[in-house]
Amino acid sequence: MRLIGVVALVSTALLLTSGCTVEVGGSVGLTKDAQGRLLAVVVVCHGYIDGLTMYRDDTENSDAHSNDRGRWMNESPIKRDTTLDLVGPGLGWKTVVPLAVLTPGQEVRIYGWTNKSRWSADGPAFQVSDLARLDSEHILSALSDPNELVPRAEFRALACG
Numbered sequence: 001m002r003l004i005g006v007v008a009l010v011s012t013a014l015l016l017t018s019g020c021t022v023e024v025g026g027s028v029g030l031t032k033d034a035q036g037r038l039l040a041v042v043v044v045c046h047g048y049i050d051g052l053t054m055y056r057d058d059t060e061n062s063d064a065h066s067n068d069r070g071r072w073m074n075e076s077p078i079k080r081d082t083t084l085d086l087v088g089p090g091l092g093w094k095t096v097v098p099l100a101v102l103t104p105g106q107e108v109r110i111y112g113w114t115n116k117s118r119w120s121a122d123g124p125a126f127q128v129s130d131l132a133r134l135d136s137e138h139i140l141s142a143l144s145d146p147n148e149l150v151p152r153a154e155f156r157a158l159a160c161g
Contacts, residue, residue: 027159028052028112028123029139030131031152033085038099038131040084040123041139041152042112045160047119048077049112052084054099057107057125069108071097077114081156104128 025047031039040052051073072084075092084090086099102108105127112121124130124142134140138149143158150158 022113022117022120023047024122025049025119026112026121027141027143027155028110028121029141029143029150029155030110030124030126030134031139032131032134032136034136037088038086038134040086040110041155042078042082042084042121043156043159044078044080044082044121048079048114049119049121050074050077050114051096052110052112052123054086054108054110057109068097068100069102070099070110071095078112102128102131 023046026042026044026049029041029043031041033039042049042052051071053068053072054070056067056069070086072086072089073094073096075094084093089095107125107127109125110123112119112123114120122142124140124146126140126147130140130147133149137152139152139155140147141150141155141158143155144150
């Protein structure tokens with residue numbers, strides 16, 4: 001009888017914790033257009049993304065959204081690759097928190113998310129100095145060594161490979 005109780009307890013614990021992980025279904029990278037505007041490039045390999053958040057990684061602050069440096073939502077789930085102008089979002093996008101001035105020397109991250117925490121898209125950790133190196137042919141991503149730029153033509157294959 002004791003064994004049944006232990007099995008039931010372990011089974012319950014597994015069921016309660018198995019849904020806590022958000023599955024990574026894509027990748028977010030940063031680039032600039034020909035006019036020098038900062039863009040987020042979203043590659044969706046599986047699932048969908050509802051929005052993007054850029055935030056300062058500050059574990060001392062308990063209010064997660066107070067660290068947001070920008071937050072954008074789309075009217076519909078993003079199920080295919082897309083590019084978002086982080087200053088002037090296009091059709092279907094809504095700016096929830098406008099892109100803030102980024103402080104030199106401070107690490108910032110960007111990622112994609114869903115409203116129901118079903119899927120996510122990993123993005124890079126970066127500093128302002130990393131953005132100065134961007135051009136329209138390269139993407140800063142979390143797919144390669146830190147702060148290494150990936151050729152734009154290879155980004156999707158690396159993200160979903």
